[in-house]
Ligand SMILES: NC(=O)C1=CN([C@@H]2O[C@H](COP(=O)(O)OP(=O)(O)OC[C@H]3O[C@@H](n4cnc5c(N)ncnc54)[C@H](OP(=O)(O)O)[C@@H]3O)[C@@H](O)[C@H]2O)C=CC1
């Protein structure tokens with residue numbers, strides 16, 4: 001995700017400085033014109049606005065707060081926009097680290113996968129410092145098709161978790177439907193066509209159905225990240241005393257798929273947790 005988003009900024013003519021824990025992954029961006037930094041702090045030192053796209057809460061905290069992390073070089077006039085999918089507590093901890101160094105903080109997790117990231121069609125779910133949201137708007141416009149400002153720190157994280165909890169349950173349900181169709185002798189391709197025409201038509205079903213029917217799960221949204229989002233959404237449900245029985249059941253399927261070795265496959269590989277073995 002970070003690669004596609006940074007590449008779009010380079011193509012739009014911005015001076016982009018990149019850092020990644022595994023440095024080789026910066027090579028293609030360097031070839032496209034980006035400058036490569038040695039640490040997150042070096043990125044922040046060079047830039048007015050720093051974007052972070054990282055896997056999970058642990059990664060976000062590490063990159064923000066390590067001795068050579070982003071907060072170490074934060075200063076008044078600089079902004080930190082964390083576009084990773086994390087929980088509100090992590091967003092608050094990163095915001096505190098950035099703000100205590102005088103910087104501004106915006107969380108802006110994205111809805112939309114690898115394709116929308118490449119096409120500049122992401123949806124940003126932002127919260128935090130409104131002035132930074134406004135300052136970063138031209139960048140978000142390059143990378144996305146819509147940007148929401150949802151309020152104080154945590155609101156963007158919570159919105160993203162609600163959205164991805166729904167998506168995870170829908171994908172698990174779609175996997176069950178495709179599997180049941182096959183077991184009763186129906187063509188899965190017919191199910192895809194029928195659903196496409198009716199009231200439960202859904203771009204995700206149309207996009208993923210044909211590849212799921214073939215047992216192909218080339219990663220766009222890695223299954224380990226979907227399971228992380230289910231886990232974080234369920235924790236949010238506990239905190240809010242909101243029952244989430246469907247999401248809890250779906251989470252067990254994602255955990256089963258992870259245990260079966262599908263962590264780095266696309267999240268549609270949840271199919272393997274429900275498909276009856278021949
Ligand atoms: N893929 C998708 O379709 C979408 C993903 N998201 C969310 O975006 C985020 C990124 O997703 P995606 O790009 O697919 O994930 P990837 O797993 O491809 O990339 C994760 C990135 O995090 C880095 N990272 C992980 N742990 C650490 C750490 N401890 N310290 C420093 N860097 C670390 C990785 O570095 P390294 O290269 O060294 O491993 C890598 O750059 C996730 O939160 C995900 O839920 C949101 C919308 C869509």
Ligand SMILES: O=CC(=O)O
Nearest residue numbers: 110111112113221
């Ligand atoms: O977080 C994943 C997505 O597709 O959105």
